[in-house]
Amino acid sequence: MKKKVFVFCLAFLFLGFFARGEKAKQGLKVFISVDMEGVSGVIHWEDVSRSGKDYGLFRKFMTQEANAAVEGALAAGAIEVLVRDSHGSARNILPDLLHSGAKLIRDWSGGPLSMMEGINENFDAVILIGYHARAGTPDAVLDHTMTGRFYDVVLNGKKMPEAGINAAIAGHFGVPVVLVAGDLALTRQAKELFGDVETVAVKEGIGNAAKMLHPEKAQEIIKKKTTEALKRLKDFKPYKFNPPFTMEITYTSEERANEASWIPGAKRTGDRSVSFTSSDFMEVLKFFSFAM
Numbered sequence: 113m114k115k116k117v118f119v120f121c122l123a124f125l126f127l128g129f130f131a132r133g134e135k136a137k138q139g140l141k142v143f144i145s146v147d148m149e150g151v152s153g154v155i156h157w158e159d160v161s162r163s164g165k166d167y168g169l170f171r172k173f174m175t176q177e178a179n180a181a182v183e184g185a186l187a188a189g190a191i192e193v194l195v196r197d198s199h200g201s202a203r204n205i206l207p208d209l210l211h212s213g214a215k216l217i218r219d220w221s222g223g224p225l226s227m228m229e230g231i232n233e234n235f236d237a238v239i240l241i242g243y244h245a246r247a248g249t250p251d252a253v254l255d256h257t258m259t260g261r262f263y264d265v266v267l268n269g270k271k272m273p274e275a276g277i278n279a280a281i282a283g284h285f286g287v288p289v290v291l292v293a294g295d296l297a298l299t300r301q302a303k304e305l306f307g308d309v310e311t312v313a314v315k316e317g318i319g320n321a322a323k324m325l326h327p328e329k330a331q332e333i334i335k336k337k338t339t340e341a342l343k344r345l346k347d348f349k350p351y352k353f354n355p356p357f358t359m360e361i362t363y364t365s366e367e368r369a370n371e372a373s374w375i376p377g378a379k380r381t382g383d384r385s386v387s388f389t390s391s392d393f394m395e396v397l398k399f400f401s402f403a404m
């Protein structure tokens with residue numbers, strides 16, 4: 113009798129475990145951070161500035177690329193899709209044209225999650241759309257890192273594009289980046305940093321010019337690759353660093369390095385550079401948000 117009860121309990125535990133795994137599979141939650149410089153069609157700062165004459169057209173393309181990723185995620189079985197508008201004002205994506213299956217985060221909260229506002233450990237995958245290469249990358253479209261003030265951002269010895277910093281934020285919450293879309297130079301940097309990651313190069317920089325896919329073609333590929341990436345979700349690892357975490361920022365001006373050196377815990381490491389070390393990644397992110 114006792115043995116029977118034991119076997120029953122074991123079977124119950126196994127079933128429970130299996131059911132939980134099944135539930136997690138059905139409950140796919142996807143976080144999409146959307147920047148603008150890496151959207152197909154975009155080539156000039158005017159294209160991504162609210163005062164630019166053609167900004168309205170490019171914010172539509174940005175919304176459509178976000179939609180392509182949303183549709184790809186829904187096709188892969190996502191039950192929750194959160195889109196974070198992460199360019200400039202963070203008020204670029206046209207809310208009425210965004211896929212109704214997604215929720216949208218607009219504007220800046222003032223907190224340190226910045227372009228990843230809304231991410232948490234409940235998400236299963238992160239997708240980066242419209243991204244661009246780090247400041248100083250040759251043959252890259254509108255390369256920069258966060259603001260024009262940063263010459264270089266280095267995290268535990270690695271030069272970081274925004275995609276790297278944001279992947280590390282996702283990694284802090286245990287969530288992997290599964291797809292990165294932007295210009296070819298960015299997709300190369302993403303592969304260098306993350307290893308196995310799906311990428312979509314929607315344009316290829318030629319000096320300050322670029323050869324582009326038609327926006328519709330870019331969207332078609334983003335949708336298809338998003339579904340493919342999410343179907344092999346278990347292959348991707350969260351992008352994580354071992355503590356302690358050290359971030360070194362080199363500025364384009366000495367003046368800003370002087371100001372940032374007064375942030376509590378920051379150290380001046382050179383004429384234009386400041387660094388910050390902590391065993392808590394959130395502390396590094398707080399430093400980063402005040403150091404901009």
Ligand SMILES: [Zn+2]
Nearest residue numbers: 147149258274
């Ligand atoms: Zn950006």
